[in-house]
Amino acid sequence: MSGEQVGFWVVALAILGAGRQVVTSRNLVHTVLWLAVTLANTAVAFVMLEATFLAAVQVLLYTGGVLTLMLFGVMLTTRDTGFVDVRSPLHRGFAGGVLAAAVMALVSASILRTPLPEARVTAPTTEALGASFLTEHVLAFEALSLLLLSAVIGAVVIARRRDAGDPREERGPAIRPRAPRAAGGAVRLGAPEAE
Amino acid sequence: MTNDPWLRALLEGAAVVTALMTAVAWITWLERKIAGRIQSRLGPTMVGPFGLLQPLADAVKSMQKESIVPRDADALLFWLAPPLTLALALGTAAVIPFSPGLLASDVDIGVLYALALSGLLSFPIWIAGWASNNKYSLLGGMRMVAQGISYEIPMVLSALVPVVLAGTLSMGGVVRHQAEHGWFVVSAPGVGFVAFLVFLLTALAEGNRIPFDIPEAESELVAGPTTEYTAIQWSLFAAAEYAHSLLASAIAATLFLGGWDGPVLPPAVWMVLKTGALFLLITWLRWSLLRLRSDQLMSLCWKLLVPLTLLLLLGAGTWVTLAT
Incomplete structure (x- = not known):
């Protein structure tokens, strides 16, 4: 095996291994971080195919994507566990397996049908x-x-969609000025302002 | 010099990282001296002449201290975040041309590579904030992400201005074009200069420096994502911040100030001088300005910088079309 093939297998195994972790990880943040590892390794695979532009764009774009996903993950789940138990009954697992096999067949069929060049092409x-x-x-x-x-x-x-008639919203996002201080330093909350 | 390409790459990488880390150690001294003068004090004076050995003393001190991992922290990610931050910050150095012959790798997408790594920087900082299991850390990490992904857009757009003007994504190519046709900060009137200012500003935001340091706003968040960090791990974060500022200055010098191009002095000296001047400017800003509020930060980015950089890009395109 040439050095390039060794490199390919290392990267391919890293992608698959990290992908497996994405699915099986019990902690939501770990899941998203494994996804980042998967995507980073895909960028490495692009570099090995001499498609450096694609690799750089992959990193540049997916960073934002993965970070946003992470934020949603953290903000929409509970902090204690970090994951929601979604173990499904057996028949759903069977349906999932069939679906996965169908997608696998579709992808492999289209790869096999595509006439790939025999010789090495430069990107x-x-x-x-x-x-x-x-x-x-x-x-x-x-x-x-x-x-x-x-x-x-x-x-x-x-x-920007807001409930009509809410006066607070019409002032825009700027922070409202503080209530003026009355004599003696006490803050008059909600008192009408003297013009 | 050896002929083995792998060994050569390894040696060059080691040389660049060593030089950078040495520079980082002493720019902390420089910054403390400047900060001292701006605030009418002396800065470090005790260790060595003019306090010059202070960075060494600090390094020894931080290595001796105990590294504390909070009981409920995610230990693995907590350990992983500081070295990852430093590695990403230093990674940019690979594409910076220090002189015509001294450039670790002149890949044809050098500018994109530098921008991609710079954008990744908010990633490990968020990890640090989450793994610490501390509300201040997490809030700081959240702010870092919001700021990072917002300011990445005007940063990329402003860095594309020199790319359009030079017609190449290679760092070396951008400098060679400037050596022939004049520095972009002056050669494309207005467009280059404004893009330079925007790039510098957004680089400050990506590097979490004043006036854009709300992620670690010490008056609200203790120390943001680094609240729980101690000893050498905290020092790694600090070193990463300085390395990022230094490399952002180097990238700005490369893209807009002609990189190593300059009369009389050797190219590498010009590069160091320009980078140093920009770093001094950043430091000066840091100790002169106030921190922006969160909403002001977002308005500045989305309502001013993004439309402005889009216009600049259009201007650069028009300029190139008219010039040819």
Whole structure:
């Protein structure tokens, strides 16, 4: 086995092992951190295929994704246990197994059907990638931008939705000025302000 | 010099890390001296002439102290966070060109690599905050993540301005372009200068420095994510913070100030001078400004910096189109 093959098997086993930990880990934060290990190893695999641009983008984008996932995980679950017990009855496990096998078959079938080049191909340079985005694949590129734009606008709309008639909300997110101090230093809470 | 590429890479890496850690040790001295002068005191004076041996004394002290792991902490992650932080902070050094010949690896995506590592930095700090099992640590970690993923956007966009102007993602390529066509901070009027300021500002935010240090705001959160840390582990966090500031200065110098380019003096000296000048600027800011409030921090990022950097990118594109 050549050094490159050894490297491939190390990275592949790391990806699979970390992926297994993602599913079986009992602690939510550990799960998300194992996911980060999986994604980092995928980036290493990209580097070994000389697709360095893809590797850098993988790290750059998934960092934010994984961190956000972690925040949701921590904020939406209880601190004591850190995980929710989702062990399912046997028939659901069977359904899950069938589904997993079906996905596996689908993915392997499509890999096997794709004519892969025999000879070693060098990954396209960043420049070539950029050029093909703006020539050959410009339609897909623009469609993606539109999709992302609508997602951003949707997020803003959801974040800004407020109950009508709540006077506190209309003042905006700025912190309200402190109540003026009365003589003697006592704070008048809720007292009408003298104009 | 040996011909074995692996051994060569190992030796170069060791040399760069040693040089950086030495620099980090003495910039802590420099910062304490400057802070002292700004606050009308002397800073360290007792250990060695002008207190110059203070970093060594501090290192020995922190190694002697007991490393305490809180009883209910997640011990493994608690141990893992400090070295991970330092490793990520130092990793950026691999793509910084110190002189035309002295560059650990001139990969064609150098700028992206540096940005990706810089963005990862809030990761181990969040881990530290969570693993400590302390409410102040966790709040600090949460703030670090919110700040990190927000400021990463204007940081990447402002770093793309020199990339567009030079037409390459390689750090060495960006410097070579500037050596021929002039430094970006002046050569693309307005665009380069504003992008330089935005990059410096966002680098401060990623590195958790004043005015963007709400994650460890000591008046509210004790010491944020590092509250529970003691001894050498705390020192690793401190070293990572300084290493990040130093390397962010080096990246800013590379992208906007022409890197090693300069007259008379040898290239490496120019690089060190520029990096040092930017680091002094950052230090000066740190001891002059106040901490921003959380909501001010977010408004600044999303309402000013993000639209501004998008405009800058458009300006850079227009400039390149008109120039060619």
